[in-house]
Amino acid sequence: MPALRELEQAYGQARRHKPFQQEFQRYLRDYAGRATPLYFAERLSEKLGGAKIYLKREDLCHTGAHKINNTIGQILLARRMGKKRIIAETGAGQHGVATATVAARFGLECEIFMGKEDVARQSLNVFRMKLLGAKMRVVDSGSQTLKDAMNEALRDWVTHVRSTYYLIGSVAGPHPYPMMVRDFQSVIGQEARRQILKQEGRLPDYLVACVGGGSNSMGLFYPFIKDQKVHMLGVEAAGRGLRTGRHAASILGGEVGVLHGSKSYVLQDRQGQIRETHSVAAGLDYPGVGPELSYLRDRGRVRFVSATDSEAVDATQFLAEVEGIIPALESAHAIAAVMRLAPRLVRRRSVIVNLSGRGDKDMITVGDYLGVRL
Amino acid sequence: MNTEIVNPTVSRIKNKFAELKRRGESALIPFITAGDPNLETTLKILRALEKGGADCIELGIPFSDPTADGPTIQRSSERALKGGISLSRILRVVREFRDASNVPLILFGYFNPFFHFGLESFCRLAAKAGADGVLCVDLPPEESGELKRWTDAAGLDLIFLLSPTSGSDRIRLVASRGRGFVYYVSVTGVTGARRSLDGRLRSQVARVRKAAALPVGVGFGISTPKQAARIAGFADAAVVGSALVERIEKAKNSGEKAHQAGAFIARLKRAMKQASKKGH
Numbered sequence: 001m002p003a004l005r006e007l008e009q010a011y012g013q014a015r016r017h018k019p020f021q022q023e024f025q026r027y028l029r030d031y032a033g034r035a036t037p038l039y040f041a042e043r044l045s046e047k048l049g050g051a052k053i054y055l056k057r058e059d060l061c062h063t064g065a066h067k068i069n070n071t072i073g074q075i076l077l078a079r080r081m082g083k084k085r086i087i088a089e090t091g092a093g094q095h096g097v098a099t100a101t102v103a104a105r106f107g108l109e110c111e112i113f114m115g116k117e118d119v120a121r122q123s124l125n126v127f128r129m130k131l132l133g134a135k136m137r138v139v140d141s142g143s144q145t146l147k148d149a150m151n152e153a154l155r156d157w158v159t160h161v162r163s164t165y166y167l168i169g170s171v172a173g174p175h176p177y178p179m180m181v182r183d184f185q186s187v188i189g190q191e192a193r194r195q196i197l198k199q200e201g202r203l204p205d206y207l208v209a210c211v212g213g214g215s216n217s218m219g220l221f222y223p224f225i226k227d228q229k230v231h232m233l234g235v236e237a238a239g240r241g242l243r244t245g246r247h248a249a250s251i252l253g254g255e256v257g258v259l260h261g262s263k264s265y266v267l268q269d270r271q272g273q274i275r276e277t278h279s280v281a282a283g284l285d286y287p288g289v290g291p292e293l294s295y296l297r298d299r300g301r302v303r304f305v306s307a308t309d310s311e312a313v314d315a316t317q318f319l320a321e322v323e324g325i326i327p328a329l330e331s332a333h334a335i336a337a338v339m340r341l342a343p344r345l346v347r348r349r350s351v352i353v354n355l356s357g358r359g360d361k362d363m364i365t366v367g368d369y370l371g372v373r374l
Numbered sequence: 375m376n377t378e379i380v381n382p383t384v385s386r387i388k389n390k391f392a393e394l395k396r397r398g399e400s401a402l403i404p405f406i407t408a409g410d411p412n413l414e415t416t417l418k419i420l421r422a423l424e425k426g427g428a429d430c431i432e433l434g435i436p437f438s439d440p441t442a443d444g445p446t447i448q449r450s451s452e453r454a455l456k457g458g459i460s461l462s463r464i465l466r467v468v469r470e471f472r473d474a475s476n477v478p479l480i481l482f483g484y485f486n487p488f489f490h491f492g493l494e495s496f497c498r499l500a501a502k503a504g505a506d507g508v509l510c511v512d513l514p515p516e517e518s519g520e521l522k523r524w525t526d527a528a529g530l531d532l533i534f535l536l537s538p539t540s541g542s543d544r545i546r547l548v549a550s551r552g553r554g555f556v557y558y559v560s561v562t563g564v565t566g567a568r569r570s571l572d573g574r575l576r577s578q579v580a581r582v583r584k585a586a587a588l589p590v591g592v593g594f595g596i597s598t599p600k601q602a603a604r605i606a607g608f609a610d611a612a613v614v615g616s617a618l619v620e621r622i623e624k625a626k627n628s629g630e631k632a633h634q635a636g637a638f639i640a641r642l643k644r645a646m647k648q649a650s651k652k653g654h
Contacts, residue, residue, distance in 0.1 A: 001514050002539045154441045159563035258485045272490025273438040
C-alpha cells in the first residue's frame with residue numbers, strides 16, 4: 001500500500017512533467033514505431049456489405065501488439081523512480097515480451113511471472129522472453145494461469161517492494177494502475193481520432209475492441225468518451241459459450257467483486273471464490289476486468305457483447321483471406337463482433353476496430369483448433 | 375455449556391489481553407485454515423489448540439487467490455476449497471466451538487468472500503455464531519469504512535495489519551479505527567516460516583505501541599519456540615500460522631493433526647511463559 005502511494009505520487013508528477021511526456025512520445029515513435037496506420041479495410045467492408053470498416057493497426061507495433069505502449073510508459077516511470085528490478089505477469093506472453101523488451105532496452109533486471117498452463121501453450125513467447133534476457137518464473141499455484149501469475153507477482157512485489165517495480169499490463173489491479181495504463185494506451189484512441197477525422201472528415205459511428213483486462217479497449221475508447229454519438233462495443237471472450245460456464249466474460253457473466261485490489265465485475269462462484277476461466281485467446285483469459293470499463297458499462301456508455309472460441313478462429317481465417325492480415329486470437333474476437341455488426345449498418349456508417357495484435361504467436365493454437373498439426 | 379450472552383460492549387479479545395497483562399504474559403495466537411482438510415478436523419484442532427494453551431485463535435477463511443500468503447497457507451487453502459467449503463458452514467463450526475469455549479476467535483480472510491456473502495449479514499451471523507474479531511488482509515484501512523460500520527454494529531473487533539513500510543499516517547489511522555489489537559507484520563512479504571526475524575522488530579513494535587492504545591501482536595515468519603519467546607519479550611502477542619499449518623499438513627489423520635497442533639502450541643506457550651517470567 002505505501003508502494004502504491006509512492007507510485008501514485010511518482011506518476012502524478014510524471015504525468016504533468018513535460019520532458020517525461022516528450023520522452024514517452026519519442027520512444028513511441030522511434031522505438032515502438034508509432035503512429036500505427038488507421039487502415040480502411042476495403043475488401044472486408046465489401047464482403048460484409050455494410051459499414052466502412054477501419055482497422056487500427058496496433059499489430060504493427062514493435063513486438064506485435066499494443067502492449068508496448070504501456071511498457072514504454074511504465075519503464076520510463078520505473079527509471080525515474082530509481083527502481084532496478086522489473087517484474088510483470090503475463091498470460092499469452094505478449095505483455096511479458098513487451099516488458100522484457102523495454103527492460104532490455106533500459107538495462108534493467110527483469111522477471112516475468114507466467115502460469116504453468118500458459119507456459120505450455122505459449123512456448124514461442126517464453127523463448128522470446130528468455131532471448132530478451134528475462135528470467136521466467138513459472139507459477140504452479142491455483143489454476144496456473146494469468147490470475148495466479150498476478151498473485152505471485154504481487155507476492156514478490158510486497159517482498160521486494162523497495163527495489164522492485166511491478167509493471168502491470170492491463171487496466172486492472174489496484175489504483176493507480178487502471179488509470180496509468182489507460183493513459184499510456186490512450187495514444188491508440190488519440191491517433192485514431194485524428195486519423196478518422198482526416199480520412200472520413202467526421203467521427204466514427206462505432207468503436208470495437210476485445211476486452212480481457214481491457215487495456216486495448218480503454219486505450220481506443222478513452223479519447224472518444226465525451227463524443228456521445230460514438231458507440232462503443234467491448235467484446236468479451238465467450239469461450240465454449242456463455243452458458244457452458246467455460247468462458248472469460250467477466251462483465252457479461254460475472255458479478256461485482258473485489259479482485260487484485262479493484263472493485264469490478266468478477267467471475268466468481270456462490271462463495272465469492274474466483275472462478276477459473278477459459279478462452280482460446282490466452283490474453284483474454286482473466287476473471288476480472290478493468291474497473292473503469294465496469295463503470296462505463298453501468299453508465300451505459302460502453303455496450304458489451306461476446307464472441308466464442310470458434311467465432312474467433314473463424315474471424316482469424318476470414319480476415320487473413322480477405323485482407324491478408326492475420327490477427328491475434330484476442331483481436332479476432334473484435335473482428336468476429338464486427339462481422340455481425342457491419343452488415344446491419346448502412347454504407348455511410350464507419351467502424352473502427354482495434355486490431356490489437358498480430359497472430360503469429362497463435363499459429364500453433366489455431367492449427368490445433370483446426371486439426372492441423374504444425 | 376456456555377450460556378454467556380453476546381454483549382457488544384465487552385470484547386472477549388480485550389478481556390483476554392487485559393487478563394494476560396495482569397499476569398505479565400504475552401498472548402499466543404495460532405492461525406489455522408478452516409476446512410483444511412475438512413471442517414470436522416478443524417473443530418478438533420480448535421479444541422486441541424485451546425488445550426495446548428492458545429490465548430486467542432485466528433481462523434483462516436480460505437480464498438482462491440490468497441495474495442498475502444506464502445506456499446504453506448496457499449496449499450492449505452487449496453485443500454480446504456477442494457473439500458467444498460462455505461462461509462455458512464465455517465460459522466457453524468465457530469458456533470459449535472463457542473458452545474464449549476471462551477477462547478476469542480478471529481476470522482481471518484480476504485475481502486471478496488465476505489463481500490459476496492454481504493458484509494452486514496456476514497458480521498451479524500459471525501457475531502451470533504460467537505466470533506470476536508475480523509481481519510481482512512487485503513482491505514486497506516483507508517477503504518474499510520463499510521466493513522467497519524458492520525463490525526461495530528455487530529460488536530466485532532476489526533483488526534488491521536501494519537508493516538515495516540507503514541508510515542505514520544497509516545499507523546495513526548489504524549490506531550483510531552482498529553479494535554482488539556494491532557497485527558504487526560514482522561517482515562515485508564507474505565506469510566511463511568522464516569529462519570530469522572528482523573533485528574529492528576523491537577523498536578518497530580514500540581513505535582506502533584506508542585501511537586495506538588491497543589495491544590500489538592507480531593506475526594508472519596514466527597516458527598520456533600525460541601522466536602515466539604523473543605517476541606513475548608516485547609510484544610503483546612505472537613501469531614503463529616505457517617509453521618503450525620505445516621505440521622497439520624504433515625500429520626496423517628484427523629486425530630494426529632489435532633494432537634500435533636496442540637503439542638506444538640503447548641511448546642510455544644511454555645517458551646513464551648518462561649520468557650515473560652524472566653522479563654519480570
